Each structure stands twice: as structure tokens, then as C-alpha cells.
Amino acid sequence: MTDLSTRYLGLSLPNPLVVSASPLSQDVEHIREMAGVGAAAVVLPSLFEEQLTAKHEGSTPGSSPEMEGAPVTATPLPNLPSYNLGPEGYLEHIRKAKAAVAIPIIASLNATSPGSWVRYAREIEAAGADALELNIYNVPTSPEVTGSTLEQMYCDLVSLIKANVHIPVAVKLSPYFTSLPNLAWRLDQAGANGLVLFNRFYQPDINIYERAITPTLELSTSQELRLRLHWLATLFGHLRADLAATGGVHDVYDVVKALLAGARVVMMTSALMQHGIAYLDSVRHDLGRWLQSNGWKSVREIQGQLSRRAVADPAVFERVNYMQVVTSYKPDSHGTRGSR
Numbered sequence: 001m002t003d004l005s006t007r008y009l010g011l012s013l014p015n016p017l018v019v020s021a022s023p024l025s026q027d028v029e030h031i032r033e034m035a036g037v038g039a040a041a042v043v044l045p046s047l048f049e050e051q052l053t054a055k056h057e058g059s060t061p062g063s064s065p066e067m068e069g070a071p072v073t074a075t076p077l078p079n080l081p082s083y084n085l086g087p088e089g090y091l092e093h094i095r096k097a098k099a100a101v102a103i104p105i106i107a108s109l110n111a112t113s114p115g116s117w118v119r120y121a122r123e124i125e126a127a128g129a130d131a132l133e134l135n136i137y138n139v140p141t142s143p144e145v146t147g148s149t150l151e152q153m154y155c156d157l158v159s160l161i162k163a164n165v166h167i168p169v170a171v172k173l174s175p176y177f178t179s180l181p182n183l184a185w186r187l188d189q190a191g192a193n194g195l196v197l198f199n200r201f202y203q204p205d206i207n208i209y210e211r212a213i214t215p216t217l218e219l220s221t222s223q224e225l226r227l228r229l230h231w232l233a234t235l236f237g238h239l240r241a242d243l244a245a246t247g248g249v250h251d252v253y254d255v256v257k258a259l260l261a262g263a264r265v266v267m268m269t270s271a272l273m274q275h276g277i278a279y280l281d282s283v284r285h286d287l288g289r290w291l292q293s294n295g296w297k298s299v300r301e302i303q304g305q306l307s308r309r310a311v312a313d314p315a316v317f318e319r320v321n322y323m324q325v326v327t328s329y330k331p332d333s334h335g336t337r338g339s340r
Helices: 026-034 049-056 078-102 119-125 147-164 182-188 222-235 252-261 270-275 279-291 319-326
Strands: 007-010 011-013 017-019 041-048 104-111 131-135 169-173 196-198 205-207 212-214 242-246 265-268
Touching: 011 119, 011 131, 017 212, 017 279, 026 041, 026 182, 041 049, 041 078, 049 182, 078 104, 078 119, 104 119, 119 131, 119 147, 147 182, 169 182, 169 242, 182 196, 182 222, 222 242, 222 252, 252 265, 252 279, 265 270
Parallel strands: 017 041, 017 265, 041 104, 104 131, 131 169, 169 196, 196 242, 242 265
Antiparallel strands: 007 011, 205 212
16 A cells, blocks of 8 residues: 655654645634545644734734834734634634644744744643744835845744744745745754745735725635745755645645655645535545556655756756746747747
8 A cells, every 4th residue: 555654843644735724724623624534734824923912012913013113004904813713712723623633733823023922832832733833924115124134033033933832843934035045944953843835925906996905815726836846846855844835736746746846745725725625535545546556655755756956957946947948939920839
């Protein structure tokens, strides 16, 4: 029988399929269904720092006292204390989820700066979470904040959290850094047990008739996976931290690609929201069949097989691929792409 097991954040998992943070995991019954169809672990929706700041420090929601000079948002924020049932309700949700299923429950903090919310990292651990994912979503808008300053804040945050909890800590990153390998290495040195690639930002749109900024939500597509594959393959083998892929995973082929690039686990959300939670079961069975039909005995055998350090020509992950693509492109007589 094909062995689908893997390890992530020091946790032994029966397969590499993890449900990432989404509204689906706000419901304990949904979490129970996820476990029933083979989810290896579940990441809960994020508890926002603004909730903690507003509750415990009495500061203006959206502001970070530790970031001097950081702008305070002029846009009214949603009712954050009630989001995810509020901070106290979030801890209770962890306890209920842990009581309902045997698979690991990974909590999530949406943090931007060190502060008194560190207490919640401890309380999240005390509530029974098996791991903690730092969903760092910090959008710099001040020209005075440098990239190096922002990156150091990320590393300091990881060091601070690691000093306050014993459970493993993963960092959910964006791809928007000048040198992602350097930041990944520094986060690894700071003690991050895992890196999750990548966060999906829900960019606002503009309503030109009402002259208003409108929130938007678009589910991912498989095309988004390519950026993840590039960085998974680039980082694999250079860090102690485990790598996780999230964003753009929709079928077994996406799962296999991420594993070949170097992911320990592959996270899914959009596909489950489109096709239902039970869809994960078919992906899990498809993964076993794909491995068996291609002569592989286990998931671990293929992890990193197509990473940058494993392929014959690592340059394909650099400028060569770009040059090959642009030089092979030829429009046809109608102005659309044709074969060379």
C-alpha cells in the first residue's frame, strides 16, 4: 500500500493534505467533516491583532503602538471583537475543535507587531492548539518604513513568539520581498518551524460610479500555484523549517507538483469551497493512485524531487526560463498565440 504520511512542524500526519484557514473551519461540524474525509490537519481562521489591541490596550483599532510613524487607517474596520466569536470565543473554538477531532488543530494569529497580544499566543497554546501559524499581513504605506525595518520586525516577531510558547510556529508569508531566500533564512534562524507560501491578499477594487473602495473576494485558481512552485523549489533543502504550499491547489496534479517542488504539506481552501468538503477525500485517493501508478511507494520519496538543488539544470528556476518563454512566443496571423 502507498504510504501517504509526512511530517510538518514536528507533527506526524497521515497524508500531506491540510485545510487552510477559511470560513469553513469556523464551524466545529465542518472540522469534524474535514477529519472524516481525510484532512491531515486544519488551520483555523486568524485571530486579528486589532481584536487584541482594542480589547486589552484600549487603542484605536488598526493602530500599532510599537510602530512609531505607522499610519492609522481612516477606513472604519468591521466589528472585529465579534469576528471569530471574539478573542475569548476563539480560545473556546480551539478547545471544542480539539475535543471533536483527533487531527492537529493549528491556530492562526494575524499579527503585525510585538505587543500584549503575545499573551494570546500563550492562551492559544493553553487552549490545546497543536501549532500556531503567524499570518503576517503588514502593508507598508509610509515611505519612512524601509524594507529592512519591516523584515526585522518579522524576525523579531518570530523570536518573541517562540520565546513565549512551546508549540511549533509557522510563518505565512507573502512573495513581495526583495530577497525572499534571505528573509526565509533569517526567519529560520529566528526559530520558525515552518514557512507557508503564500498568503493571498484580497485587494480592494474601485467603484467608479459611487467613487468608493469596494472589498473583493476571488477564489484562487491553479495558475496561482506557479509562483508557489518556484519558491518552494528554490528554498527546499536550504532551511530547517518545513515548507507548506497554499494558494492555487485545486486537484491532485497541483498537489503532486507542490510535493515535487519541496512542500511537506499542501493546503487547500478554495477547491473545498467550490466543490464541498468531501472533495478532499477524492483528492486524497487520487494522490495514492497517482503515486502507485507512477512507481512511487510514498509521499516522502517525491518531496523535493524537482527542487532547484535536485534538477539537472537549476537555471530553469532563474532567468533561463524567462528567456525561453519570451523567445518561443509567436503570435499567429490573428494576433493570438501560436506554436513555434
